[in-house]
Amino acid sequence: MSTTTWLPDLIYLDGRFVSDRALVCDNKIIKIANRDEFPSGIRLKNRALLPGLVNAHSHAFQRVIRGRTEHRSHHTTDSFWTWREQMYAAANRLSPEEIYNASRLAFLEMALTGITAVGEFHYIHHAPDGSTYDDPNLLAREVIRAAHDVGIRIALLRVAYARSGFELEPNPQQIRFIEPSPDTYLKHLEQLLAAPELKDGMAWAGVAPHSIRAVPLDYLKPIINFANERDLPVHMHVAEQPAEVSACIQEYVRSPVALLDTEGLLSKRFTAVHAIHVTPKAIASLKNAGAIVCACPTTERNLGDGVVPVDAYFDAGVRVALGSDSQIQIDLLEDARELEYHLRLQKTARNVLAPADDDSSSALARRLFECATISGAESIGFNGGKLEPGAPADFFTVDLDDLSIAGCAVDDLLTNIVFSLSRTAIRDVVVGGKQIINSGLHE
């Protein structure tokens, strides 16, 4: 791949914006040099350049139910569980082509908002009648194809789903998700790992036991052990709903995090998605294992899940990534600011997540931006989310004249971007050195 030099007004480096720099890339960042050394290149006038955002938790197909669940159903009180019935109704109708189209729509919107890599928690495996397709990874590969066609990276987190839940009858609505034994799951995962589209660094796979509810312990252990042997990321919904926690205690006499911890299943590869209803002891266990938490605040507020205790996670030293999850909104900077705003409402206080040992004016914004970049990249298992030599050439630019941030001082720019940027300010998006969004339009 040929070398390209990008010349924006400002580049976000080591936690601050600097001017007069050139970013020299092929598919990776080769160097960040003084502008004098590289006077010619692609001039990005009135633009600031930042590392690409990483969306660590997505169910792309759920894009099709956007706007279709915001009304009372026949239940007395609507909840996560009544929403789930509506979501299942959509999941059970989609053809492979429709899954491709829905995914491409979601990934296109992600690209337009500066997201350059996605962790896709993919659980629709079978045909609507529950039969396995000739290629058991047909739908996973359709989702990967959609990411390729848009141009973003994808970690296909292949979901294991065994049952409805502890002492629950099988739910016919889950017929497309279920692979009844760990051997079947691992056979299909190995086939996916050998697929040609997983060879170029733009796509890779991970292991995603859906939840403790859906995957019993004797299934969970062999698949997490497989992931650890192969150094694959492991993602799992953990403690999203109180009912899930109480069912786990009933079955195992331990909360979900305590179960994972005492069975030796937590590690630095492990991402606990949501992790809302947790105890201080659970937070310490996640910290000791080096695990990551993925919060999805725009979805969590939409589903009425609760507030992720990110203050306690940060105090303990747990990294937090972000996900667009149900796609009710695709705007990772909105997720970043919601982490803070939910806690402000809960605690009637401000700047809750600002680090105690750093009183600089952009410290809070830096911390939230890290969630949207580096922590997300670590969660899905790649070396992105930062601008440094050797890192992937994945970045986006914002228009400094956009009215949502116009007029701010350079020292306040990151805080303006994290708290106030409209996504229309995002102008260029580059993934692996290739420009996929140019002046706000997909190439």
Ligand SMILES: [Zn+2]
């Ligand atoms: Zn999810």
